Amino acid sequence: MHDTPPSVPDFTSWPSFPFEGDLQVKHLDDPVAVEPPRRGEGARECTACGAPDDAYIWVGERWRVRAMDRPTGLPMVLILESRSHLDLGDLPNLLAAELGVMTVRLERAIRSLDGVARVHVNRWGDGSAHLHLWFLARPYGRLQLRGTFLSLWDSILPPISEEQWRENLALVAAWLAEFGGRPLAEPPRIQWQAPSSIAAQSSAPAPAPDEDDAIGVIEAAEEIPEPDGGEDSAAPSTDEPVDEPGRR
Numbered sequence: 131m132h133d134t135p136p137s138v139p140d141f142t143s144w145p146s147f148p149f150e151g152d153l154q155v156k157h158l159d160d161p162v163a164v165e166p167p168r169r170g171e172g173a174r175e176c177t178a179c180g181a182p183d184d185a186y187i188w189v190g191e192r193w194r195v196r197a198m199d200r201p202t203g204l205p206m207v208l209i210l211e212s213r214s215h216l217d218l219g220d221l222p223n224l225l226a227a228e229l230g231v232m233t234v235r236l237e238r239a240i241r242s243l244d245g246v247a248r249v250h251v252n253r254w255g256d257g258s259a260h261l262h263l264w265f266l267a268r269p270y271g272r273l274q275l276r277g278t279f280l281s282l283w284d285s286i287l288p289p290i291s292e293e294q295w296r297e298n299l300a301l302v303a304a305w306l307a308e309f310g311g312r313p314l315a316e317p318p319r320i321q322w323q324a325p326s327s328i329a330a331q332s333s334a335p336a337p338a339p340d341e342d343d344a345i346g347v348i349e350a351a352e353e354i355p356e357p358d359g360g361e362d363s364a365a366p367s368t369d370e371p372v373d374e375p376g377r378r
């Protein structure tokens with residue numbers, strides 16, 4: 131602490147900051163003159179538009195909700211998407227109004243899960259041009275996870291159990307379906323011969339529209355293709371958001 135350079139901001143000493151030890155502020159690259167297109171922009175394919183309904187946990191006439199492709203550290207992480215290929219500022223009044231309703235509904239559904247204290251709602255949109263809002267559940271009692279670093283903690287904490295995760299997805303999907311639309315996530319099927327295992331499900335919540343696209347919330351802030359990753363068409367993996375702690 132005493133030799134922390136003065137340029138490291140105060141939040142690095144907050145209880146909610148996930149890291150400790152010597153920290154350095156990264157050097158900023160020069161700004162680019164023209165930003166690269168996001169997914170669903172310019173000639174780039176839109177992952178959301180190309181995703182079938184069964185990649186989602188709940189679908190309605192104008193909105194869909196999807197999960198990550200596997201459990202992560204938080205009790206629930208969901209993404210709300212419009213069906214229409216629009217970004218936030220382009221929504222017509224009907225969809226803008228419905229976005230409010232859907233946001234409140236989804237927040238309440240996730241907050242109703244056991245062990246969830248708060249639901250944080252985020253929109254970044256640096257990776258995809260198709261409107262998508264993130265809903266992150268903070269576990270009850272984990273005061274250290276309060277605030278903006280929650281999205282980092284999601285990738286740091288050990289994943290919740292697959293069974294709990296599927297059960298939570300099914301509960302949220304069922305909650306949303308009370309208001310209409312179609313729930314697509316089912317609760318886990320227990321094999322009573324082997325209680326600890328969960329039967330594979332054909333209509334399970336994931337895979338997400340683009341599996342590589344939904345690994346953890348950390349991408350939400352970092353959903354930017356690797357700058358030196360090469361051509362999108364030649365190497366689809368370069369489209370992946372940053373997901374490995376070791377990657378730049």
Ligand SMILES: [Zn+2]
Binds near residue numbers: 170178
């Ligand atoms: Zn789209």
